[in-house]
Amino acid sequence: MSKAKNIYARPLDLKHGRVNMTHGSGGRASAQLIETVFSAAFDNEYLRQGNDGAVLPLPPANSRLVMSTDAHVVSPLFFPGGDIGSLSVHGTVNDVAMLGARPLWLSASFILEEGFALSDLLRIVNSMAQAAKVAGVAIVTGDTKVVERGKGDGVYISTTGVGYVQGTIAPSGNRALAGDVILLSGTIGDHGMAIMSQREDLQFESAIESDSAALHELVATMLATGADIHVLRDPTRGGLATTLNEIARQSGVGIVLNEDAIPVHPQVAAACEFLGLDPLYIANEGKLIAICAATDAEKLLNAMRAHPLAQFSALIGNVIADDACFVQMKTKLGGRRMVDWLNGDQLPRIC
Amino acid sequence: MKYVDEFRDGALAQNLATSILKEAQPNLTYRLMEFCGGHTHALSRYGLLGMLPANVQMIHGPGCPVCVLPIGRVDLAIRLALEHDVILCSYGDCLRVPASNQMSLLKAKALGGDVRMVYSALDALKIATNHPTRQVVFFAIGFETTTPPTASIIRQAKAAGLKNFSVLCNHVLTLPAMEAILTQPGGFPLQGLVGPAHVSTVIGSKPHQSITTRFQMPIVISGFEPLDLLQGILMLLRQVNEGRAEVENEFTRAVTPTGNLKAQALVDEVFEVRESFEWRGLGSLPASGLKIRAAYAEFDAELRYPDLIYANVPDHKACECGAILRGEKRPQDCKIFGTICTPDNPIGSCMVSSEGACAAHYTYGRFSESGTAKINVSGLSRLHE
Amino acid sequence: MCLAIPACIVELLPHDMARIDLDGVRKEISLSLVEDAKVGDYVIVHVGYALQLLDPEEAAQTLSLFAELASQA
Numbered sequence: 001m002s003k004a005k006n007i008y009a010r011p012l013d014l015k016h017g018r019v020n021m022t023h024g025s026g027g028r029a030s031a032q033l034i035e036t037v038f039s040a041a042f043d044n045e046y047l048r049q050g051n052d053g054a055v056l057p058l059p060p061a062n063s064r065l066v067m068s069t070d071a072h073v074v075s076p077l078f079f080p081g082g083d084i085g086s087l088s089v090h091g092t093v094n095d096v097a098m099l100g101a102r103p104l105w106l107s108a109s110f111i112l113e114e115g116f117a118l119s120d121l122l123r124i125v126n127s128m129a130q131a132a133k134v135a136g137v138a139i140v141t142g143d144t145k146v147v148e149r150g151k152g153d154g155v156y157i158s159t160t161g162v163g164y165v166q167g168t169i170a171p172s173g174n175r176a177l178a179g180d181v182i183l184l185s186g187t188i189g190d191h192g193m194a195i196m197s198q199r200e201d202l203q204f205e206s207a208i209e210s211d212s213a214a215l216h217e218l219v220a221t222m223l224a225t226g227a228d229i230h231v232l233r234d235p236t237r238g239g240l241a242t243t244l245n246e247i248a249r250q251s252g253v254g255i256v257l258n259e260d261a262i263p264v265h266p267q268v269a270a271a272c273e274f275l276g277l278d279p280l281y282i283a284n285e286g287k288l289i290a291i292c293a294a295t296d297a298e299k300l301l302n303a304m305r306a307h308p309l310a311q312f313s314a315l316i317g318n319v320i321a322d323d324a325c326f327v328q329m330k331t332k333l334g335g336r337r338m339v340d341w342l343n344g345d346q347l348p349r350i351c
Numbered sequence: 352m353k354y355v356d357e358f359r360d361g362a363l364a365q366n367l368a369t370s371i372l373k374e375a376q377p378n379l380t381y382r383l384m385e386f387c388g389g390h391t392h393a394l395s396r397y398g399l400l401g402m403l404p405a406n407v408q409m410i411h412g413p414g415c416p417v418c419v420l421p422i423g424r425v426d427l428a429i430r431l432a433l434e435h436d437v438i439l440c441s442y443g444d445c446l447r448v449p450a451s452n453q454m455s456l457l458k459a460k461a462l463g464g465d466v467r468m469v470y471s472a473l474d475a476l477k478i479a480t481n482h483p484t485r486q487v488v489f490f491a492i493g494f495e496t497t498t499p500p501t502a503s504i505i506r507q508a509k510a511a512g513l514k515n516f517s518v519l520c521n522h523v524l525t526l527p528a529m530e531a532i533l534t535q536p537g538g539f540p541l542q543g544l545v546g547p548a549h550v551s552t553v554i555g556s557k558p559h560q561s562i563t564t565r566f567q568m569p570i571v572i573s574g575f576e577p578l579d580l581l582q583g584i585l586m587l588l589r590q591v592n593e594g595r596a597e598v599e600n601e602f603t604r605a606v607t608p609t610g611n612l613k614a615q616a617l618v619d620e621v622f623e624v625r626e627s628f629e630w631r632g633l634g635s636l637p638a639s640g641l642k643i644r645a646a647y648a649e650f651d652a653e654l655r656y657p658d659l660i661y662a663n664v665p666d667h668k669a670c671e672c673g674a675i676l677r678g679e680k681r682p683q684d685c686k687i688f689g690t691i692c693t694p695d696n697p698i699g700s701c702m703v704s705s706e707g708a709c710a711a712h713y714t715y716g717r718f719s720e721s722g723t724a725k726i727n728v729s730g731l732s733r734l735h736e
Numbered sequence: 737m738c739l740a741i742p743a744c745i746v747e748l749l750p751h752d753m754a755r756i757d758l759d760g761v762r763k764e765i766s767l768s769l770v771e772d773a774k775v776g777d778y779v780i781v782h783v784g785y786a787l788q789l790l791d792p793e794e795a796a797q798t799l800s801l802f803a804e805l806a807s808q809a
Binding site for chain 2: 335
């Protein structure tokens, strides 16, 4: 580390200070912001090089490189169970994991709005650092820009993740086969309803927390059973229903779900009732679905249930042959209905 | 959820379905109309339609306030937001309704109109109180269930002396719409009506007597939970088989003969019946809508903004909503159903709200025409928990 | 139409308001359209207002009617 004197005239006021346009201009103020806030929190050997990028090792023989990217614009920035920072780390870690890969390195770019409180920024960045540490990934490169007041929503974060996938492991949305079963790792709708509960115009109190979590270790456990997992996906925006419709279309199959088997937290169910929403379409940030041959179901389910993030795993449906690629559901009543693609946005309704 | 989950019990549902099967005489066809969009939604969402025998046909009625809201009225709300710079408060249901010129309230918001979604009428009042320098207009829709809250906030606004608050009133009445359905020329015969649940908590079960007497039409007022609906259908079948035409109440836990008198009195104090009001798909119906009384005229957006003149906007030529609302055609019979007209791009009123007949069928039921609808998966592998 | 749900009054609040509970989710709603509502009563809630008190005896009777049919089926 260089022994040059501290070039900053004054320390950053992290308690009361705010982001201003000079923090994005690339000069001393930018450098100070990056050093004080980002580099300090994310500290690792790559960042300490002080370069604009990170030189990373190639995957070992018999492994392939996996990359994924996400933008995060969630509002509010802080919600029960997480914040935009931890969400962005979990989201990208999970995208890499859904390809059967072990996530290793992340990049993070920030678009900050002029006037954004430095204390909030610090809170978010520390949350990211913590999430990355727990997930065993390093944030190795990044960028910061500042936009004028009114042109941002506090902060937008973009993350890209890189990892390695071993051998012939290749879960993919187009590999579901008629006869396969569908496993779900836990309760649905938690994240989306946690966000909803913070909306000023809806105002309900509950103990609902976002399920935002890094799922790569759960995936590793599942892969270690030796089961051939055909499809792995995390049902984020648009919820379980959207994810399953995507997979059905990609694989050219149909799906029949069992409503009774789908776990929903009672408070999430109740909040949905109030607002006229369907948990099937509400976002999740710490759940996955796995599609595998029926013969692998038991051992996968056992491995999942043994993991703290997937205790309520359940077999929720079957894959069938269907040229129309419909997703159907046997309702709790014993009737049958379709589970269609999300039509428009899920808005609370009166009727 | 107490008083909810018990009324969704799967085993009891199967038994009710069996009872319906036994009650429906095989040589008869029963055409029953569920008036209320909420019932249409429940029939589809719980897969109840497939549990009924083929000779019990449910015709979907017009009891969906979003579906019957004329395009021209949404245009008024959009104009308020864009031309008068008001804070336009609306229930979520109305935000995506397509209006004239490819607009909607949501699109008006994107163009800079201050359109805000509210869960409750109270929230609109709160916004007016918190923004004394801005004009706030509440876009009020709904049948008799939703009208009392609007009446309540208008009264509160008057008591508080609010000068920046008004209501664009589109409240409509159930019984005139029922009568219109039953008197439309060329309509197919109906044998019974499933009466509206929450409307009846407000108006009571007695008013439905006028329909039963005039048209010799059995009515069973049923709750919204699936067991309520199945029980209601069973009771209707029994009435038909026994040659009775009565008003029966299945939803006794919330509906009394006289209803909620306090709410009725409040509505009567604030609103009066319009001479006529236009319903999308049904045309202009006499004495079917409400307007704000003279005593509360200062809160009537139509008076505060006199340049807001309603203009009728006809539906697309190929749209069959009128026939569908009257029970003459099914969604599948409409040429543009599912092709041009989808929930993402609704051409007609029945596709606009998730309770509309077309939207319900598209979202929950269109798979029934495919070959896979009857596949029984109980034989496929299931791990027993 | 008319999305409404039965919920339990857990607290009475000033200005004719109340806090209701549905399986742990709580909301403040208006009681201005009903009379004599008490803590412990169940009300039908629609757009932030209680529309009617739910009658527990009638509810029990309706459920037992379903069960009766079940035993006959």
